[in-house]
Amino acid sequence: MRVKIINNPSSGKITVQKYLHTVVGKLVLDGVFKYIDTFNTSKKFDATNELLNIKDGEYDLILAVGGDGTLNEVVNGVMKAKLNNTPVALIPAGTVNDFGNYLSIPNDVDGLCNMIKNGKIIDVDVGRVNNNYFANVAAAGFLTDVPFKASVDAKTTFGKFAYYAEAVKELQRQIFNSISLEFKYYDKSIICDTYLFAVLNTSSTGGFRSFAPHAKINDGRFDVCIIKKSDILDAASIFLKIIRGEHINDENVIYFQTDKLCVRPLDSSQIHIDIDGEDGGILPVEFEVIPKAMKFLVPKNCSIV
Numbered sequence: 001m002r003v004k005i006i007n008n009p010s011s012g013k014i015t016v017q018k019y020l021h022t023v024v025g026k027l028v029l030d031g032v033f034k035y036i037d038t039f040n041t042s043k044k045f046d047a048t049n050e051l052l053n054i055k056d057g058e059y060d061l062i063l064a065v066g067g068d069g070t071l072n073e074v075v076n077g078v079m080k081a082k083l084n085n086t087p088v089a090l091i092p093a094g095t096v097n098d099f100g101n102y103l104s105i106p107n108d109v110d111g112l113c114n115m116i117k118n119g120k121i122i123d124v125d126v127g128r129v130n131n132n133y134f135a136n137v138a139a140a141g142f143l144t145d146v147p148f149k150a151s152v153d154a155k156t157t158f159g160k161f162a163y164y165a166e167a168v169k170e171l172q173r174q175i176f177n178s179i180s181l182e183f184k185y186y187d188k189s190i191i192c193d194t195y196l197f198a199v200l201n202t203s204s205t206g207g208f209r210s211f212a213p214h215a216k217i218n219d220g221r222f223d224v225c226i227i228k229k230s231d232i233l234d235a236a237s238i239f240l241k242i243i244r245g246e247h248i249n250d251e252n253v254i255y256f257q258t259d260k261l262c263v264r265p266l267d268s269s270q271i272h273i274d275i276d277g278e279d280g281g282i283l284p285v286e287f288e289v290i291p292k293a294m295k296f297l298v299p300k301n302c303s304i305v
């Protein structure tokens with residue numbers, strides 16, 4: 001197997017960086033990896049730009065080592081360089097790893113080696129947002145900017161606690177903030193004051209594994225979850241229900257599936273959108289699902305697909 005490794009040495013878990021060479025070494029000794037080309041990222045967009053230099057079929061596997069942000073850059077590289085037939089595998093080394101959690105990707109040496117040797121390749125949907133792509137989620141509103149506000153150094157040193165610290169800092173500033181938005185898809189239009197909304201390709205975001213309990217990565221649809229403005233007690237109860245995936249039946253939550261969506265603010269507010277944990281610019285945005293756009297390597301026993 002010819003493998004291109006894209007490694008973000010700054011991503012959340014330094015421990016994964018320490019055992020990366022063990023995983024690769026085992027796969028070389030077992031004769032699985034015959035040719036390895038490693039690229040260590042040093043800044044934003046490095047992973048995407050590196051993939052723009054390769055051709056579909058030049059490698060048998062692209063191995064991304066990092067968090068959701070690194071995977072996002074790899075997905076953008078795959079889509080922009082049209083590497084749609086080259087499977088991608090992920091070693092989840094980030095702070096939260098929503099995508100890896102959703103697909104039950106292991107994070108131990110034996111589990112990862114086994115996945116790379118005996119795993120199955122599945123076709124997965126990719127989300128397009130304006131001219132960029134995402135693997136997992138795009139979101140805006142209450143606390144959705146925490147992942148990209150926490151510094152890389154804080155995440156590397158404190159892991160998830162860097163997010164908690166940032167969330168506590170932001171909570172006071174954002175607590176009563178809502179945004180007036182229009183959501184349009186096909187002939188439908190929803191106008192509402194919104195605490196937050198998320199457009200998901202998988203069920204998991206922000207460490208909440210059932211945020212979009214009906215989402216499937218290969219169903220050709222996004223799951224859209226809008227949390228409407230409500231009084232503070234109702235809002236608190238919704239955030240508690242999110243932990244169990246029970247929020248979608250709440251009267252202040254709108255949940256639907258679609259393959260296309262436009263979201264625009266109803267006033268001149270500059271609303272940032274978070275895409276796979278990174279800053280994705282400001283609204284308005286157009287979303288579209290690209291069904292089964294790329295190939296992904298998952299463990300043989302992955303029950304999601």
Ligand SMILES: Nc1ncnc2c1ncn2[C@@H]1O[C@H](COP(=O)(O)OP(=O)(O)OP(=O)(O)O)[C@@H](O)[C@H]1O
Nearest residue numbers: 010012041042044066067068069070094095096097
């Ligand atoms: N060498 C580097 N030093 C600093 N930042 C980097 C480096 N290489 C890549 N980056 C940037 O680091 C950011 C965060 O990476 P990533 O999302 O993989 O880790 P994480 O934020 O810890 O994980 P998660 O998103 O799962 O919480 C990305 O925006 C990426 O572009």
